[in-house]
Amino acid sequence: MLIIGIAGGTGCGKTTVVNQIINEIPEEEVGVLSQDSYYNDLSHLSYEERTKINFDHPRAIDFDLLGEHISILRKGEPIDQPVYSFPKHNRSKDTIRTHPRKVMIVEGILILTHPAIREMFDIKIYVHADSDERLIRRLKRDINERGRDIEEVLMRYQSTLKPMHDQFIEPTKEYADIIIPNNKYNTVAVDIVRTIITDKLS
Numbered sequence: 119m120l121i122i123g124i125a126g127g128t129g130c131g132k133t134t135v136v137n138q139i140i141n142e143i144p145e146e147e148v149g150v151l152s153q154d155s156y157y158n159d160l161s162h163l164s165y166e167e168r169t170k171i172n173f174d175h176p177r178a179i180d181f182d183l184l185g186e187h188i189s190i191l192r193k194g195e196p197i198d199q200p201v202y203s204f205p206k207h208n209r210s211k212d213t214i215r216t217h218p219r220k221v222m223i224v225e226g227i228l229i230l231t232h233p234a235i236r237e238m239f240d241i242k243i244y245v246h247a248d249s250d251e252r253l254i255r256r257l258k259r260d261i262n263e264r265g266r267d268i269e270e271v272l273m274r275y276q277s278t279l280k281p282m283h284d285q286f287i288e289p290t291k292e293y294a295d296i297i298i299p300n301n302k303y304n305t306v307a308v309d310i311v312r313t314i315i316t317d318k319l320s
Contacts, residue, residue: 119192119218120318121238122311124225125290126245127283128174129255132225135245135298135308139223142312147319149191149219153226155200156184159209168207174282176231184224188238191218204264220319227283230290241314244294249280 122139126132140148158180160168171178187197198213230236230244247255253275260266291297298307 120221120240120315121188121192122221122223122241122243122315123229123236123239124223124243124245125227125230125287125294127247127249127252127287128227128279129252129259130245130247131255132227132245135243136223136225138308139311139315142308143221143315147220149216149222151184151187151199151216151222151224153179153184153224153229154202155214156180156226157202157209159200161208165207171207172278172282173207174227174278174286176228176286179226179228179232181232181235184229185235185238187216188222188224188235191216191222192238194218221315227287230293231286236293240318241296241311242294243311244291244297246291246297246299249283 124132124136124139136150140150156179157173158178160171163171183200187199190197196215196217199216201210201212201214202208203210224235224239230242236242256275256279257268257271260271261268296307296310
């Protein structure tokens with residue numbers, strides 16, 4: 119099994135890069151784990167308390183469960199990946215049965231901040247995009263897909279997103295094997311990744 123970690127700031131275009139890589143691999147040979155599925159279970163807190171949580175700090179992620187699931191998949195066994203509800207700011211009761219594949223992609227803004235998780239990746243990719251571009255993408259996504267209002271998104275960006283990006287996410291670039299800039303369709307970078315994947319799988 120080949121495990122690829124894909125990180126980068128919020129709105130940098132990780133999903134696009136993930137999809138570009140997935141499109142280069144036969145569907146039955148690739149699976150994805152999303153860091154967003156592994157936010158801590160906050161069922162013991164009220165909705166109001168959950169809205170105040172800093173979800174852009176590494177402490178917000180259940181890295182123990184993520185690491186355990188990666189290890190189980192590597193042994194060739196399936197896992198039940200949690201499902202996160204953004205409107206409720208909490209894990210839902212649902213899970214997604216996720217089977218081991220030849221290539222497992224783990225994606226999320228904070229996945230390179232955790233040393234033990236980093237060690238599990240065969241390839242580490244960091245997607246870099248301009249901060250203004252990332253803010254615009256974040257605004258569009260949170261308003262259209264996650265039911266947030268513009269004031270909430272801007273307040274969260276200024277109070278937590280940007281400081282957490284500067285403190286935790288941007289520095290993880292140094293751990294990356296490949297940095298994909300700006301996330302315009304970067305055929306060279308994706309070709310390099312595809313070549314590495316093909317080489318390792320053969």
